[in-house]
Amino acid sequence: MRLSLSGEHTGDEYALEDAIGKGSGDSGLPQGELLNDFVEAVCAGDGARTATVRQKIIEEMGEAAMIDAAAVIAAFNCYPRIADATGIPLEEAKAAATAAMRAELGLDELDSRKKPGETWS
């Protein structure tokens, strides 16, 4: 949950529930709604919507920002697949550090990372 840590560092407040899909806003982030649209369009494989949002990002944030946003989307189409396919758990230190956030967001109810006897492995 580095989004929260980044917010702590800068003094800004972001809505994590939006970032994991429980909310519908932009998490209070500059251009958050636009970036969210980009993620959804790309991940859904919606070419027309992707093209529209891509152009908006270029106009509002610049071409380099669009490319870096695309790169992060691509990276996070990789990491989850590797974690999910190998059962890689969250490190104990990270689990402890994010326990309150996970409880608030209901992440412990998800079973993809659980092992017998553990609430979050």
Added chain:
Amino acid sequence: MVDTSPLVVRDDLKSALTQAWSEVAQTGAWLSGEQRLAIANEARNAWQCKLCQRRKEALSPYTIKGDHEHLGALPDAWLEAVHRIVTDSGRITESWYDATIAAGIIEDEFIELLSLVTIVTGADTFMRAIGLPPLVLPATGEQGTAPRRRPGGAKTGPGWAPTVAPEDAGPELGDFYETGPAAYIRRALTLVPGEAGRFWPLANQLYLSNPLRVELEGVERALTRAQMEFIATRTSAYLDCFY
């Protein structure tokens, strides 16, 4: 393709993408160039598979039986692995992993397959997002024999597959653990050191070589750290992964 585009892609990213792609159909540590090429083509084909689409829409993918629509170059267990990782990785379970291995994939082969599938999926996602056509795969794979040697120090854990922990790492992993954080996710591919060495240089440029950094001083990115993390979290959530 990135080279001839009017878009200005960071040199380090362009270089990492070009390098990773040039190795897709090369002889691997456990798989031949032809096997790797077949996996790469199947990873792209999986999106068209009707069985995968029905499973994705089902409450549980494990209740839907049937045959994958495929290109005819891979055994059934390999097809299931490629298709599931591409189309529904968020609902993979330990039972699925065990069954896949029992059905005929050596764990080392599985890790190489996984690395390859994620590289192809990541590259395709990036190209689609920036509005360029997908990178072209070669018509044939490199001829050669994979050495098929497991590195020393490999033990099962921290997930379902064996990995090499930093304290057990031998010469096969070189400076892998000195050049980035020893997070569990970074350990995931270490059973096949060559694949860890293929995947992470690309991932480092797509995202960050050190995800532990809170802000981006000294790193060339046109987004803020918080914007990057927002995109990362939203994308992971889209894949039902909350790692």
